[in-house]
Amino acid sequence: EQKLAARLSSVTPSVTLVISQLARRLASQGRDIINMSSGELDFDTPQHIQDSAFTAMQVGQTRYTDVGGTAELKASIIEKFARDNHLAYSAKQIIASTGAKQIIFNAFLATLDAGDEVILNAPYWVSYPDMIRLTGAEPVAVVPAPHEGFKLTPASLAAALTPHTRWLLLNSPGNPSGALYSTDELRALAEVLKDYPRVLVMSDDIYEHIVYEGEFVSFATAVPEMADRTLTVNGVSKTYAMTGWRLGFAGGPEWLIAALAMLQSQSTSCPNAIAQAAAIAALDGPQHLLAEWCHRLRRRRDSALNILRQSPDLSVETPPSAFYLFVGCEKLLGKTTPTGKTLNSDLDVAEYFLEHGGVAVVPGTAFGMAPYFRLAYSIADEDVNRACQLMVNACEALL
Numbered sequence: 554e555q556k557l558a559a560r561l562s563s564v565t566p567s568v569t570l571v572i573s574q575l576a577r578r579l580a581s582q583g584r585d586i587i588n589m590s591s592g593e594l595d596f597d598t599p600q601h602i603q604d605s606a607f608t609a610m611q612v613g614q615t616r617y618t619d620v621g622g623t624a625e626l627k628a629s630i631i632e633k634f635a636r637d638n639h640l641a642y643s644a645k646q647i648i649a650s651t652g653a654k655q656i657i658f659n660a661f662l663a664t665l666d667a668g669d670e671v672i673l674n675a676p677y678w679v680s681y682p683d684m685i686r687l688t689g690a691e692p693v694a695v696v697p698a699p700h701e702g703f704k705l706t707p708a709s710l711a712a713a714l715t716p717h718t719r720w721l722l723l724n725s726p727g728n729p730s731g732a733l734y735s736t737d738e739l740r741a742l743a744e745v746l747k748d749y750p751r752v753l754v755m756s757d758d759i760y761e762h763i764v765y766e767g768e769f770v771s772f773a774t775a776v777p778e779m780a781d782r783t784l785t786v787n788g789v790s791k792t793y794a795m796t797g798w799r800l801g802f803a804g805g806p807e808w809l810i811a812a813l814a815m816l817q818s819q820s821t822s823c824p825n826a827i828a829q830a831a832a833i834a835a836l837d838g839p840q841h842l843l844a845e846w847c848h849r850l851r852r853r854r855d856s857a858l859n860i861l862r863q864s865p866d867l868s869v870e871t872p873p874s875a876f877y878l879f880v881g882c883e884k885l886l887g888k889t890t891p892t893g894k895t896l897n898s899d900l901d902v903a904e905y906f907l908e909h910g911g912v913a914v915v916p917g918t919a920f921g922m923a924p925y926f927r928l929a930y931s932i933a934d935e936d937v938n939r940a941c942q943l944m945v946n947a948c949e950a951l952l
């Protein structure tokens with residue numbers, strides 16, 4: 554019998570699937586498709602990191618390791634948190650996992666019961682709500698007002714909190730918005746949480762090093778008095794162009810880290826040993842490349858903004874961080890394509906950009922906020938420019 558577990562009924566099929574399937578179909582027909590839908594850097598993993606992985610294989614670091622990562626890797630992670638975030642963790646407060654994604658999922662699995670709630674703000678990373686629902690808990694998405702810069706405010710947080718709230722999920726720099734919270738903003742949110750001792754805070758810092766204006770501050774750095782109920786999530790994927798290596802890490806209270814390790818021990822055993830060795834090289838090695846990459850990404854961001862702003866139908870703020878633009882497309886709704894189709898939603902807009910312009914973007918609906926679309930400018934400079942021009946042209950072709 555091809556019957557799936559009841560819990561899977563709470564998981565929604567990804568909106569992005571529609572676009573990526575269409576993109577693949579068009580590409581297989583020989584169309585030139587520029588893919589701006591994927592959340593990863595186009596840079597190669599730096600040579601010294603590759604080298605350390607190769608050496609690890611040659612010296613036999615090819616076996617299972619400690620469940621939560623090797624002692625050496627944990628030491629590098631402790632040093633990273635101290636250096637970048639002024640956070641002091643002991644080895645028992647650290648875990649390494651198969652991507653930040655595994656940590657986030659396991660943290661929810663370890664702490665949420667049916668009826669619990671997790672507050673997050675739209676636009677949010679697509680995976681959060683489904684991870685939360687899989688545990689039987691409920692995502693409570695707060696949609697910010699236009700002037701709030703895609704950020705949660707103390708007032709909106711206060712309105713969303715209930716006796717069932719278990720987590721506040723923060724993602725700064727934000728995917729897809731590129732929003733960056735200041736120390737004062739984080740402290741103001743913490744002030745609201747003071748009356749809710751049951752609420753844990755997840756600080757998803759995965760885009761920490763991709764900041765163009767302003768300064769990144771982790772929640773536990775801004776609010777040290779709440780460090781004992783904060784899980785600080787990070788990883789090497791976005792910082793070192795290592796998405797495929799699958800290595801994430803976190804610092805947090807011992808009881809929670811122990812629970813994450815327990816889940817890991819019974820599901821995936823340990824993160825990939827070779828990726829762990831590579832992560833040590835990434836964290837301990839030279840960091841000057843990050844500033845260079847940021848410089849290149851910022852140029853891409855600015856030229857994408859310049860081109861997109863030529864269209865009166867698109868509205869986009871300058872995001873201070875991450876490598877996405879979250880573009881408002883309300884003025885396109887109701888317009889008609891050259892083939893006679895009316896654009897009724899941001900899904901229609903994304904489909905139109907793909908079919909007419911050959912550019913793949915993700916509709917805002919997938920991130921809980923419409924009508925918008927997200928594009929990743931983490932692709933080659935010339936592709937960024939060409940794709941943005943194609944979208945502007947596609948807007949002009951509408952009736």
Ligand code: PLP
Nearest residue numbers: 592652653654678728788790801
């Ligand atoms: N958190 C956010 C906000 C992300 O955008 C992503 C990846 O897209 C992740 C976490 C997962 O990163 P990892 O590759 O470490 O699993």
